[in-house]
Amino acid sequence: MENELFTLSKTYDFKGTEERIYAMWEAAGYFKPQNDPAGLDHDPSIRPFVISIPPPNVTGELHLGHAMFVSMEDLMIRHQRMKGVPTLWVPGSDHAGIATQLQVEKHLLRTLEESREEIGRERFLEYTWEWKRKYGGIITDQIRRLGASCDWDRERFTLDNGLSRAVNEAFVRLYERGLIYRGPRLINWSPGLKTAVSDLEVEYHEEQGKLYHFKYRIQGGDDFLPVATTRPETILGDTAVAVHPEDERYQAFIGKTALVPILDRPIPVIADAYVDPEFGTGALKVTPGHDPNDYEIGERHNLPIVSVLDREARVTEEGGPYAGQDRFEARKNLWEDMKAQGLVIKEEPYSHQVPRSQRGGEIIEPMISTQWFVDIKPLAEPALQAVQDGRIRIVPEYFTRVYYNWMENIQDWCISRQLWWGHRIPIWYAPDGTMFCARSEEEAHEKAEVHFGEATQLEQDPDVLDTWFSSGLWPFSTLGWPDETADMAYFYPTTMMETGYDILFFWVARMIMMGLAFTGEIPFETVYLHGLIRDEQGRKMSKTIGNVIDPLTVMDEMGTDALRFTLLVGSTPGKDTNLSLKRVEANRNFANKIWNAGRLVLGLIPRCPREPEREPRWTMADGWIWARLNQLIAQVDRLFEGHQYGEAGRQIYDFFWSEFADWYLEIAKLQVSEGGDRAHYTVDLMVRTMDTCLRLLHPFTPYVTEELWQRMKKATQTHSEKLIPEDGPWAEALIVAPWPAAAPQQGWEEGNIARFTLLQEIVRTIRNLRAEKNVQPGLKIGATLVAGDLAHDIGHQSATIASLAKIQEDHLRIVEYLNEKPEGSIALVAGPVEIYLPLAEMVDPEEEKLRLGKDLQETEAQINRLQQLLDGPFAEKAPEKVVQGEREKLAGYLESADKIRAQLESLQ
């Protein structure tokens, strides 16, 4: 054969294809919004569809979480683009303060054997920028490889000049509104990272520890209060002992003076309702400097605050003999000394929640420290409102409850970090301590000059801002805010915020708060939250367990399309996905199926006669596939509308494989071989159906579909201009081809589908029996079909039936009725059709009776069920349409039962 089939590999070659196709898309500018504000065809009546990418850490390497959001967002973007909506997907990356600094520090130690303190802030930052330039591109390259159709010309980095300007602007505005304050507060201190972290960056783990019971001696006597603690070293910072005001046991102690063990520092015994008399000993040591609750008690009772731990969690001078010791060492030593002094009562095993740093993993120490905070309530209020009144919609819906819950109990946000890599806090101090908050150093100097009447030395605050502060501005800072850019005017508010539910508070909530605060508008209309990717057994992927699946390896082995399809179809919004490689493999097979179906179509195109002689006339199969295709389009549209992307993909998969490929293409081969007009119409319809499937699949599996589509376009154009998609000429590329529209129903569809379904049933019934009776697969047998009224319709399909069921065509009889059962045949029933196969010699009549008897039994069971149903209240209460459906089913079963009975009789 001279056709193209043999020039194409049987296996889809994704490796070469992906790179070539992506380069083609990018070069052609398909990733740019069609109605770019800079362009001339800007149509203000069409709202663009905009996504800001969740910026990956600049030092990161692609993991499945990235693969998930990229696939999902690319799906949405491609879908909208094909629908003709101007789409913008803004890419970028995040400087990721702590993560990057840690990584660079490690690298620095390894290569130059120097710490960041040794080389100093300035050199360290240079070094880090160098690092960023070198490795920052890795992640974006990997994202491209996933097929991400971002507008790469708009790529942003959170430490870019523009974005840094936005950060300063935001800080200044909050400061001027009085929503930023600085002060000593109890914060979460990470001794490993030597910085403060926010509440969200602390993770609590249930851990086995000890509860230490000891005696708090009362001054001037032998009395003592029994007290329990999990952290004995904090005893050194106690400034009170508290009991419940109504606790009868301890009434006498209230107002007395207790002595801190070892230090003998006198502290008051106070009464506070916070103390739970039931817990522990019922007496509580109060350490305002190292415990959030105690801090509050301290405020109520005006207690002094003693800090006994320093930045590295070593005991301070306040700790007397333990000064300089590490916190755990001090814990041990102090406890030993207390034992020696007879102050120890007991220690018991105790499991409790231990706070650990999300990044470093070490135990977080609550400490008093001077930090910058955002007064968050005034920002949270409108953010809560925006979701409550529906301006922002969260998918899946149940996450709105989670959002409310958090927003309603939100605490002030500690935004300063004692790091170097990040946005430096735009505050400058004069030598006398006066603060100037300014957008730039120049502005700070101007302000200082106005304030002092002369130029002054200024020093900028050494701290940097929490990374999430800049991320919170992302949807608008990437569009040029605070400037009133064309992009801001046209693309903002953005449309879709697609991200993992794990950063709902970290990121999404903050973007909503800051978006409303700075732009006065919501930053996005919809929040779509996907789940986490776990391993096959539902465990988190981690290097220590060794169950990490690397998306790059998966792409190498199975192709990007397979990975994307798996992530997209295997996930439900908000729910975690257990990824199994078996699944990816199955979807690689699907990609290959698409490829091979494409090869067949390509091979048949040249066999299409150029000009049909008569008006088109479709076969039953033609009408069926066309009707089903249109149903599919309608379904997919509905599902996309409701963000049910996975279900949409599944339906396309099923249609493509088990209807189009398994049935229609098989039949199309036969119809094409008839030649003439039939061949023409068949190829025409087949190409159109394939074209539509490729369009529907494109957002899921962009590469294989684009490749095939290009080839189809070329093949049809060289062959016949008549072979074009119904809605106009072939587009330039599939990525910008119009999304299919379902043809309006004309009324014949359901009947056609029903008739074809019967045909399928006939074929299956025959195949089934052949398999059961071990009829040689290649052996063609004869058959007689008794089809009553349907004989005419089915008669037209004799070639199809013959081919699919391996019946010898000239021995296939299709008749309306039969007086007598054909000699030596075995009888079957498919719906209202009786089938006789000349295989009597292969079967035992008794066995046949059993088989038919079983059939009859099943059919009668259905009849009974339906009759009862229809006799009951169902017939009156259920909608007419549903009842009618059941009646038709009943009629069908009754007919089948008759046929089976007749056959049983003839066996007697």
Place this chain on the structure above:
RNA sequence: GGGCGCGUAGCUCAGCUGGUUAGAGCGCACGGUUCACAUCCGUGAGGUCGUGGGUUCGAGUCCCUCCGCGCCCACCA
């Protein structure tokens, strides 16, 4: 302590606004190599949808109880 989610075939999971014979992939069993595909084709076995109750003509789907699992938030020493 508060909030949320899950429990469907041996395994991993779908199942939207309740519509009456519950689906897929993998695995399993049997059979298949000429003309798209063994990364394939055909046929089949396999589930009282965690438990108990309720609403309804009708419940895997809605409501409640209980059992089991998971997650998030929260200051119990």
